[in-house]
Amino acid sequence: MITVIKPGMQMTIQDLGRHGYRHLGIAQSGALDPYAMIIANRLVGNDDNQNVIEITLGLAQLQFQCATVIALHGADMQAKLGGVSIYPGWCYPVEQGQTLTLATARQGFRSYLAIKGGIDCHAVMNSTATDIAAGFGGLTGATLQANAQLPITPFDGDWPQRGAIAPAKRSVIRVHSGPHQQLRSQQYSDFFAQTKWQVSPQSNRMGVRLSTEHNQLMHTHSLPSLAVSPGSIQLTPSGEPIVLLNDGQTTGGYPLLGTVISADLHQFAQLKPGDFVQFEFVNLAVANTAQQKLDAHLQQLTIALKNLSIR
Structure with missing residues (x-):
């Protein structure tokens, strides 16, 4: 279980979105930065579409009630786990009772927190993405509030330290x-x-x-x-x-x-x-060509992680 102590400006549960329903007026929803989400998921061994927590601006706190493995990607929010600085683009083991604290985002606006195994919540139209306007998805169809309890599956095994860079930013x-x-x-x-x-x-x-x-x-x-x-x-x-x-x-x-x-x-x-x-x-x-370059970035990550697991 994860307890939301402080949700910040806007914290939601997102996956890659709700596809195939636009003819019914249903928005896509899902992570606004799917590449940051996918990379974070891969670092903790999740499927690409496993749900994550999208954090906007920062100023948030989450407490872990069980052991797990996490990865942050996207904006640098000067995160600290148990008072020790951690960095976007890396995975970290979490001990029961530790608190993840995020300050104000710098060099970006949104960060994605992947938890090994994801968050256990009900899928709506084949997705757990939160659609705030429509009021469904995620846990309650809304932004996460203080004291919300996010069900996760504990993991206390060994996990290799992994890191990966995000695609380059463009102006x-x-x-x-x-x-x-x-x-x-x-x-x-x-x-x-x-x-x-x-x-x-x-x-x-x-x-x-x-x-x-x-x-x-x-x-x-x-x-x-x-x-x-x-x-x-x-x-x-x-x-x-x-x-x-x-x-x-x-x-x-x-x-x-x-x-x-x-x-x-x-x-x-x-x-x-x-x-x-x-x-x-x-x-x-x-x-x-631009899309092929992005696809190649993810493919290189797949190869690197596969080679790491073989060693």
Whole structure:
């Protein structure tokens, strides 16, 4: 069992998401940074889709009521286990009664805590991911609160020390051109790609809102609703783009500037209010190459962990 002493800004149980239900209006949910989640899971010997705890900003405390093995990945939250510093990208044995303390995130915004064997909670539509807006998944369909009890399976055996790096961060996000190119002049696309955008405080797991001074993207277009997905970049009438994330809606009537390529979407998990980001339009070949590079990163980890277990 794990007791949540202090949940911080937003702590939820997530896996790789709820897929195959968007036609019913069900959001994907799941870890905003699936690569940090997958790497953390592999370090403790879990399946890639085993649920983890997604921690936003930090300022959290968890107490372990039994022995286990954990791994943190994602933002560095200056974590301490039993008062001793531990670091993202490594796995650590935990003794019964120890407390994991996280300070404020630095070099990122979200961290993923994988526990060997995962958290025992009921799956909804084949996923234990927490959908906060819909109110299901996780333990109670909501963010974790103080005194919540998270059931886990104890593990007190030997476990090798393992570490792995995360994919490189990017300040320039690659996007596909949107389907509404004909609604605006080329200057719209040029301005979007040439502007340094700032992440607004009005951002969450549903989407990241972006702002800039002297915005030239204001419009009055109203369109019939069409399907949208994580990565879709909606252009609001105020001219502030919104990059939809995992908890975002399934349809929308705003014009679409483009779609973030799948290989870059996880970068938004680590952007906090006040951070800056830029965009560039790329073709399908560039997007495919980027995804292959990410897949190769995970494959290299698989090989490294396999070789470690053979020794």
